[in-house]
Amino acid sequence: MTVADPTEPSVQSDGTYRDKLVAVEPGGNEFIAHEDRHGHPRQLFWTWTSPNLEFATIFVGVLAVAVYGMTFWQAVAGIVIGTGLGAIAHYFLSARGPLHGVPQMVLGRLAFGFKGNAVPAVLMSVTAGVGWFATNSVSGAFALSTLFGIGPLAALVIVVLIQTGFAFFGHNLVQAFERWSFPVLAVIFAVASVMILTKSHFDAPAIDGGVGGLGGFLLTVGTAFGYAAGWTPYAADYTRYLPATVSTARTGLFASLGLFLSCTILEIVGAASVTIGPALSDNPTEAFTSELASPLAKATLLAIAVGAIAANAINIYSGAMAFVTIGVKLPHHIARALVTVFFGVAGFCIAWWALADAAASYEAFLLIIAYWIGPWLGVVFADQYLRRGQPIAAFLYDRSYANWGGFASFGLGLVVSVLLFSNQEKFVGYIARAVPQLGDITFFVGFLIAGASYLVLCRSKITAERTAV
Template sequence: MTTAEPTTDGSYRNKIVAVEPGGNEFIAEADRHGKPSQLFWTWTSPNLEFATIFVGVLAVAVYGMSFWQAVTGIVIGTGLGALAHYFLSARGPLHGVPQMVLGRLPFGFKGNGLPAVLMSVTAGVGWFATNSVSGAYALAALFGIGPLVGLIVIVLVQTGFAFFGHNLVQAFERWSFPVLAVIFAVASVAILTKSNFGAPALEPFVGDGSMGGFLLTVGTAFGYAAGWTPYAADYTRYLPSTVSTARTGFFASAGLFLSCVVLETVGAASVTIGPALSENPTEAFVGELASPIAKATLLAIAIGAIAANSINVYSGAMAFVTIGVKLPAHIARALVTVFFGVAGFLVAWWALPDAAASYEAFLLIIAYWIGPWLGVVFADQYLRRGQAIAGFLYDRSYTNWPGLASFAIGLVVSVLLFSNQEKFVGFIARGAPQLGDITFFVGFLIAGGVYLVACKSKISAERLAV
């Protein structure tokens, strides 16, 4: 059985100051607009923020990498995440639905609830809180206010953008791009000219400072970049169905890759100048900058946090709606956005006292579930190549339990064997700490491999039945 897709009615189109109606419906051609090149700033602006910089800080200050070891790990990890983002973004214009709706193919309608919940919590609460903390600290340092006051300001602004929806979020990314690009370019040049690229590696807090630290760097950079992949099609589904999929994927992945690599490299370089960790990490980062540049950079960090979290809370709400919770159709996504804004604020408030430790663990844990999720999604995409899929996406009776099982097997086995966290070290990681934390790679391979074996015959039968 297949079900017709619910569609938008053509009333939203390119309106900016209007609440996006509905939730996760198929985007009708009458509502399609834009071009692939806009995706460059859509995915550059949200990464021009302090959370990106701190990935590089962690590589040197916590994992014990030299500057050049850190840069190599950053490029590899970010490149892998950007490659995944390329392929998932390219599907948006073709199918016109959010990323988590496409997830109903490999997991089934009900089975997709698990990754959708993980994504909504990761994006709408986890990332929301992480970025809100950096923005709050930036405002606190800039205006001499308490971090809690800064947090309230940041949360209100970014939740407001996400409440209105897709078009306003996209517009804000476009408006903030030149401001963020110029300020961070000036700050980056100032920091790089003062850096000591040949400085010896520091004593690592995590890992063994060699291969283990390097793999932790790759994993952290991958976790940051791949953390955007469950949102990919959310921001390409409004493009006309006739646009080039190659250009769509290219501009989305290029914005992600360049912004992450540049700022993470600057973060790694900043550690070679002076102390990297303090009660206010954003203040420590700008400590070596001249006062006008430092103030402008703090302002940019706050704007960048808003740019990132407008996307996070919007897509987190989109994923939650995709679970199948029945809400008033015309305001479903907007209502859930407010809920995640409140939840994210509470978590951010809790994380304020120890932002650095919370962030490092969060990045790796994101990669734990995204690795096997990507493995299943790409395996399904490979098996379904050329297949018509529209009739399955909104069919509540459609099941694919082997897909959920593949995801669970990849996640559980990889964590039990290779996790390297303070609260739990996997069985293999205990005996071989030089591996660092490769949970995400192992999870990807196991989940994808199991899915190819378990679902090949099922998908072949569906292809014949359609």
């Protein structure tokens, strides 16, 4: 088998990017040279806190009470469980970045093979670079529209241009923006959260017309998981620049802690806000901030816009990275930057379309993300378990490396779980149709089926590779 060692100069940066901010990051998905490594695990706390200090996070909690029919305390339980599961996955995937120095989707080539990995890479690039980009752009646009009294479309153009600019320059500027925005976002959202919580009625009964019961609870868990786990295909993208000598435990801990705390707190605040007054309207951000005094409401609207930009700088950066990982031939030194511009335009078009019905689009989007990420995580974790202690560098850039058992396991987990358990307006799975009180447990089933299938189909292959090395 012909291999490509990721320590060769042809697939690594040269050390000149290390201390630059306003400079286009060279290359795309190459191995990061040890000369270019920098930073500390603690920086990951704000890397993964800032992008979740935004309205899209709050709206997960809003959905739990306003749509899924949960009481406040039922929503809290579902949010903690779903977010906790996503944060655990984020811990393990983030920890691998410093060890291997490559993006998350490059590591995915181990489980799927070079060509098979194109499917999850495309799903991730579309989910992040278009789907999440559009979703967060909408909330940022609504916030700017309300704050400055301008049309939503004009506000959308402003938000898209700013966040695409950050992602175009790449890793160092994105990381710096997350650090700069963290104290501003943390203070404003902390004050707004306290004000919302002090006005809330924690013992209010469930809203009539919601899903309710076990189904509503499982939908809450699935939605919270979909939001948190939506970041997992990016995890190593933001830890691969750390020196290989840093603690993997600290790396995973700071990344997962920032994700868990920011998501859990703001989603709980979103759930609490529904107990005060109407939460769903043509402009959800305005409905949320209407409960706040004018100066704080304006500051919160500004924070919502900045938070959307913080989230989308990461979304479009990693979406472009995943697309480059497919193996498309582009100019080597600006491959990722070129794809970033493309996704910025595509995301703008989708966001423009979604302005008309943001709430319904967001609910379906969160669950659909979980549909493919569940089986993807099952395959990735099963592969990581089977390869523990095995040298893997030789496989990462080898275009001939195949692992069709991983692709088959992913496909089996995705298709079976969706056919049986999905619960969407356009399609209800056969078991979900017969037992509607299950809500939507597609991602749980997909994870288990895909992971178990991989352990059965790929154990002998990986054992043989271990012996051959």
